[in-house]
Amino acid sequence: MPTLIELKDGVCRPAEDPFTHVADDEDLPPGDVIVSLTRFQQEGDRLLSEGRRVGVRLKSDEEVEALAYDLPRLAVVAFDFPKYRDGRSYTNARLVRERYGFKAEVRAVGDVLREQAGFMARVGFDAFEPADDASANEWQAAIRRYRHVYQRAADGRAPAFVEREA
Amino acid sequence: MYQYDTLDKEMLADRSAEFRGQVARRLSGELTEDQFKPLRLMNGLYLQLHAYMLRVAIPYGSLNPAQLRKLAWIGRTYDKGYGHFTTRTNLQFHWIKLADTPDILDHLASVDMHAIQTSGNCIRNTTTDPYAGATAEEVDDPRVWAEAIRQWSTFHPEFSFLPRKFKIAITAAPKDRTAARVHDIGLVLKRARDGALGFEVIVGGGMGRTPYVGPTIKEFLPVNRLLSYLEAILRVYNRHGRRDNIYKARIKILVAALGKDEFAKQVEAEWAKIDRDAGEGGADLPDTELARIRGAFATATFETLPAVSEAFETAKASTPAFARFVRNNVKPHKKPGYGIVEISLKGIGDTPGDATSEQMETVADLAERYGQNDIRVTHEQNLVLPHVRLDDIPSVWAGLAEAGIATANINLVSDIIACPGLDYCALANARAIPIAQHIAEKFRDPDRAEKVGELKIKISGCINACGHHHVGHIGILGVDKKGEEFYQLTLGGSGAEDASLGSILGPALPYDRVAGAVDTLVDVYLREREDGERFLDTFRRTGVAPFKEAVYADAH
Numbered sequence: 001m002p003t004l005i006e007l008k009d010g011v012c013r014p015a016e017d018p019f020t021h022v023a024d025d026e027d028l029p030p031g032d033v034i035v036s037l038t039r040f041q042q043e044g045d046r047l048l049s050e051g052r053r054v055g056v057r058l059k060s061d062e063e064v065e066a067l068a069y070d071l072p073r074l075a076v077v078a079f080d081f082p083k084y085r086d087g088r089s090y091t092n093a094r095l096v097r098e099r100y101g102f103k104a105e106v107r108a109v110g111d112v113l114r115e116q117a118g119f120m121a122r123v124g125f126d127a128f129e130p131a132d133d134a135s136a137n138e139w140q141a142a143i144r145r146y147r148h149v150y151q152r153a154a155d156g157r158a159p160a161f162v163e164r165e166a
Numbered sequence: 167m168y169q170y171d172t173l174d175k176e177m178l179a180d181r182s183a184e185f186r187g188q189v190a191r192r193l194s195g196e197l198t199e200d201q202f203k204p205l206r207l208m209n210g211l212y213l214q215l216h217a218y219m220l221r222v223a224i225p226y227g228s229l230n231p232a233q234l235r236k237l238a239w240i241g242r243t244y245d246k247g248y249g250h251f252t253t254r255t256n257l258q259f260h261w262i263k264l265a266d267t268p269d270i271l272d273h274l275a276s277v278d279m280h281a282i283q284t285s286g287n288c289i290r291n292t293t294t295d296p297y298a299g300a301t302a303e304e305v306d307d308p309r310v311w312a313e314a315i316r317q318w319s320t321f322h323p324e325f326s327f328l329p330r331k332f333k334i335a336i337t338a339a340p341k342d343r344t345a346a347r348v349h350d351i352g353l354v355l356k357r358a359r360d361g362a363l364g365f366e367v368i369v370g371g372g373m374g375r376t377p378y379v380g381p382t383i384k385e386f387l388p389v390n391r392l393l394s395y396l397e398a399i400l401r402v403y404n405r406h407g408r409r410d411n412i413y414k415a416r417i418k419i420l421v422a423a424l425g426k427d428e429f430a431k432q433v434e435a436e437w438a439k440i441d442r443d444a445g446e447g448g449a450d451l452p453d454t455e456l457a458r459i460r461g462a463f464a465t466a467t468f469e470t471l472p473a474v475s476e477a478f479e480t481a482k483a484s485t486p487a488f489a490r491f492v493r494n495n496v497k498p499h500k501k502p503g504y505g506i507v508e509i510s511l512k513g514i515g516d517t518p519g520d521a522t523s524e525q526m527e528t529v530a531d532l533a534e535r536y537g538q539n540d541i542r543v544t545h546e547q548n549l550v551l552p553h554v555r556l557d558d559i560p561s562v563w564a565g566l567a568e569a570g571i572a573t574a575n576i577n578l579v580s581d582i583i584a585c586p587g588l589d590y591c592a593l594a595n596a597r598a599i600p601i602a603q604h605i606a607e608k609f610r611d612p613d614r615a616e617k618v619g620e621l622k623i624k625i626s627g628c629i630n631a632c633g634h635h636h637v638g639h640i641g642i643l644g645v646d647k648k649g650e651e652f653y654q655l656t657l658g659g660s661g662a663e664d665a666s667l668g669s670i671l672g673p674a675l676p677y678d679r680v681a682g683a684v685d686t687l688v689d690v691y692l693r694e695r696e697d698g699e700r701f702l703d704t705f706r707r708t709g710v711a712p713f714k715e716a717v718y719a720d721a722h
Contacts, residue, residue, distance in 0.1 A: 036410075
């Protein structure tokens, strides 16, 4: 099982992952689960009624709009990076935070590399399953690499044009 | 010019430190070339046929003398004593050692330069009018918006992994020197009747194997809403642009597939939502920041001079070579007594766009002494001193002549755009540089070149079209036929305000017949042209027939 890195209040820590990723053709284990959008649409109500926490994993070609009405019920939204070059999940993550005001965990899964950690944190990811065995410390260093940012995004950092006015 | 403040400088220092770490991990073997490739490509470092190539960003083609001297020094210290200016107004070093790159980036950062986003599927360097701030044609200074875009697009967290690379051009003059209509986004700054400034927004132009002249999706976007509107375009593209085929991944394919009206509708819908998301802070730059940037470009100071300079007129009358330089390379300035001086990097027999370290230093010296410390790079791979007193132009010319860069051929037949081609590039099918050299040789006689007048020849060594052949008055495309270099000629393209794509002349020609064919095309033009017609105008009037007949006559 890959290590989970959580980002809270600007600090990265390794964490036990209470969730199990369940593929569409797998039997459901007990406990907290992360399932695909398809499976959630079919079985979500039942899963939630069983008292467990449920997360949904969106592929990069699925749009977060499909989850709009379910978000308040979800403990995790995971966005997949099938390849690090596929940038669609950055938009999904930013929208789930900025447009839908989702406050629970937004997790990056798939080809998740520390070189992208800074971008991911900025669009609102706060949990990561690194594919490159990076440690929480390395993740932290990558996220803090830049002292300034030029744009507003979902992380609340003050962009350069705001810093300049201070 | 815009001056980097502490924040801008710290961004570059942080980038440099990051890249030094990545190179160390590669050199120690912790990273394989496969793992390192995406990292170096985020930093303009390409592995080419013979060595690493480092592409240095020159944001909106604007340089000060200290920066140009530093580029000269890097060329001398780490390369073979020269650099290559590109059609994206950047500068490439073709003979770089990987282990030197972290030091090179530190040296660049010491003069506020970098290689950020000069490669990769991200927003690349913005092109603007090299005459910005100097030409009377412009409605306002486009560099203000180019700088706003530079900051907004730098390390953009949402748009650094787009389906494909993304290029923006901004022009503020009716005469388009940026090729705005063949960019992913072209912005044309306009003034409404009430005086308000706004952009005509063109999306989905491009070259490559599927060329398009981009359609206008918004006639008038208020200038202060630029960044949120760009964000909406980029978001629609990031979500819906094709990612399954590298050749169909540019935004032009999405715009063409949806149709411009449907694309525009999606952008408008997303834009409205962005506004609602942003709430009170707004999704655009505050006016204070725009004012700060604008102020940085308002620093050129001009003397009150008579419109006519005696020294300038005397030199023209007494020195025919200077008079020729003035006719071709000096353009009108908005202030009386000043001129815009174009420096051709297309000397006969030279590699288009190359400048030696000594030549760069000469230009830096001249800019410092006579040119308000301002140097521009054009997308046609030349340099510009935008603000020179007419009184000083004879001295500038003499300095350029001494350095071998006073070629009086701007916009003439030998002012050729050529990509590096098979001499450097791993993608190329055919050589481009020697073709350019052979054509220039044919028109070595400057009287004949002037008689021919404006004629834009653009050469690409492969279908990726880095040499912009689709929009050449004469376009030349290198193709591979069973291991031999052949060249497809197109006529009638234009990247300017009258943008159009060239049409194919006929079967591709072998390497040694290309320069002769251009010569023949020019002869047909001289025979057919009517008063005041450029090559392009004659071609548009007569069509391809007389040109085709002449070039392929001996093949019958």
